Amino acid sequence: MKTDRLLLAGIGYTALTVLAVFCLFPFILVVSSSLTQESTIIENGYQLFPSAFSTEAYRLLFDYPAQMLKAYGITIGVTAIGTVAGLFLTAMTAYVLARKDFKWRGKFSFFFFFTTLFSGGLVPWYLLIVNYLHLKDTFVVLILPMLLNVFYMIVMKSFMSGIPEAITESAKIDGAGDFLIFRRLILPLSKPALATIGLFIALGYWNDWYNALLFVQKDDLMPLQYYLYRMLGNMDGMRKAMMQSGAVVNMDLPTESLKMAMTIVATGPIMLAYPFIQRYFVRGLTIGSVKG
């Protein structure tokens, strides 16, 4: 009678363990590679367990951190400003679209939604930003093009639609304006949705390299992920960056382990914040999927 349950448990534990290993394995590989002696990597390739342990790569990174710190600063700035501004505007727009007494909510909703169905494509968008708005090599270009996202607006709107209308009604009778209602009543009630969407937006900014790839050439403006991208593809660049930071670098820079160490350092904060973040994330996704 209970054999089917036992069988399912067997399949379940086995399959999930396999999938978990599949997800975790590459991370372990990168960590161990970053801790392996360069000569061993050259000789035997990247390994799952470092046979010749070395922290040389990290020592180099932390001894001469100028470039990396600059990139960190850009990314933290972009993420902080972009998330606060984007979240506020997303919530404000979503609130108006969720107001059932607003006559033109359908028309405005379609105005926003249509942009997900059809677009001018990469080229006009690129030329607009570079040739007409002249935003190339500015800090703003790392924030502005990603500021609003229709999908987040829709998720936020469906959350706010669930807040009883009576709250808005009675506040109005008390003489509160629409903006005041939004700021004092709706925002505090929307915390779960704000947390979820805020995390999505922050993750987008933290991991963004595409805007930098298209629009940034100045070294001083490189965000972290783009800096990593450039260093991975260009060991001469890495050597130069190290020298600018004051390192006396000869030709035997441990390039392979250094690449992996940089990868770890660029990913670090997200990985550290992740277990803490995840519980909100799961709750938020539940909201998103229920309201579609």
Add this chain to the structure above:
Amino acid sequence: MNGQGFWGDVRKYRTLLLMLTPAVLFFILFAYVPMAGIVLAFKQFNYDGGIFGSPWNGFDNFRFFFDSGNAWMVTRNTALYNIAFILVNNLLQIFAAILLFEVAGKWFRKITQTVLFLPYFISWVVVGAIAYNLFNYDVGTVNAVLKAVGMEPIDIYNTAAYWPVILVAVAAWKTLGYGTVMYLAAITSIDTEMYEAAEIDGANVFQRIMRITVPNLFPTVIILFLLAVGNIFRGDFGMYYNMVGNNGLLFSSTDVIDTFVFRSLTTSNEIGMSAAAGFYQSVLGFATIMLANYAVRKYDKERALF
């Protein structure tokens, strides 16, 4: 004057309209203005004239794109990859979600869920570095293993045939946790009475899964499918670009419309043709969304997007 007609409404909703203004301006500037830029696809672009001052050249950009022999290849690659992603990712995510739901141990469930979600949080640049770690010819783990067991190393970065498998696996790896949680949420919201009734009727766990859980996931599947089908001609640029970059040897199996447009714009500076290719992509995408939505509407009006 006092609250009549259109201007009366504008007065009445002035605060709400003001609150909408930033978003409206944003989308006009970054979405609608570029739509007008589509005329570029029909122009011979030069920097002096800009988008609107450059001379017309009819369908020459499109002819160039289709004659280059790349149009069919990138269209096929984009569509085939996305179809593979839709099938593999969703099946794997549903499978994992059902197992996570059924397997009782709380700790095991928590840890597994966390681990599965991990890849979703890292950037494509980092995924590119991981791929390099695995597949590099000289120091990559795959070749280290092959050499250790006495086999010839393989030159993955120079062999187009390996990449469809690699890219499908990477996409599955990166999205597994996200999709699993979404399906898990859908399963959790299934009425538990149904399971109890099935139990009383003597259904075993596998029958319960196939007859109750799977059918109840259909609405979620349809929504996600609809969204995915609309993007079937759109590639995740970050993935392709960080995995293979501008490696011409691999284009036959890795070049998609997005990477082609990007390259034409930035590397070869063929602005007219890349605008034409981008326009072609937008039209294909629009047509598939409309078709998919129409099909879902016929099946179940409630489930359609619009």
